[in-house]
Amino acid sequence: MRAIAASLFSRTHRQGAAPDPAFFYWLAGRLVRWCAVAATALMAAGLAAGLVVAPPAVGQGDAARILFVHVPATWLSLGLYVAMALCAALTLGPHAGVPPVLMMALAPTGAMFTLLALWTGSLLGQAVWVRFWDARVTCELILLVLYASVLALRSLIANRTRADRACAVLALIGVLNLPIVYFSLSWWDTLHRAAAARLIGTTAGRPPGAMLLIASAFALYACAVVLARARCLMRERALERKPTSRKGAA
């Protein structure tokens, strides 16, 4: 952990004294494989538990199975944005090294989980209370727009450093949306809260095992994909610093 923290906070790699990004690159390469294998196994178990093993909820039938995907997807969409905001704060600081790469690597996966949360939330709402939209879905849609804005802003600005800083500022502004998403069930008394409480209540008042399995699988999948994408971004940035010369190969 100390080495990981050092790789995040140190700027000595610019002076060539300690190749911390190279250590991060090496560590990410090792972690990607293990996370991918564990995520595959947990996902298979979670799918089997959610679709086959778990009994239909009393009064809600098979629609409650959507909850096993919807809730972990929402957790991941919020959690990845928090991680992206932390990386954004470090990017704006004087010790930026790996954080901007991680920030850019987190955005597509966060957008994917937000889209999944929106999709499954609408399906669940339509099946449970015959309305596919409510306040929390609107907040999630704003979160998806924030992820998309970060990705779009990055592609619009050619200068890499400026793009990183602009995306970091935008990501930090978007943090204001997180408490709104979290407390939307309390602030607006929609059908979402009653239906969610009823569905969770039908699973004997404890978090269903299938939900925990799928949440673990999602988290490990996100780790694997984000680390692999971070490695790609590091390679691309290294190539940008050393543009390829075709004369040497002739």
Place this chain on the structure above:
Amino acid sequence: MNWDALLSAQAVSAWVSYDMCLALMAVEVFRLRGRIRATRSAVAWQMSSAMGVGPCQGGRSSRARRRGRTINRTLQDLP
């Protein structure tokens, strides 16, 4: 197996949700695989051109091995 229960509207919604989940993850992984291959080959090409040899010299398997070694060497030059 109760096929009527499996094909009810609520069950189909659940199946569609799980399929959407798997499809999104698969799309992301396959796009990432393409990006990984592209950046790896670009790094290998850059290193081989810097060494003055063509990236396709030596046949497919030895090229792949050289790419692996080249990439490992390149990583030590990362920022």
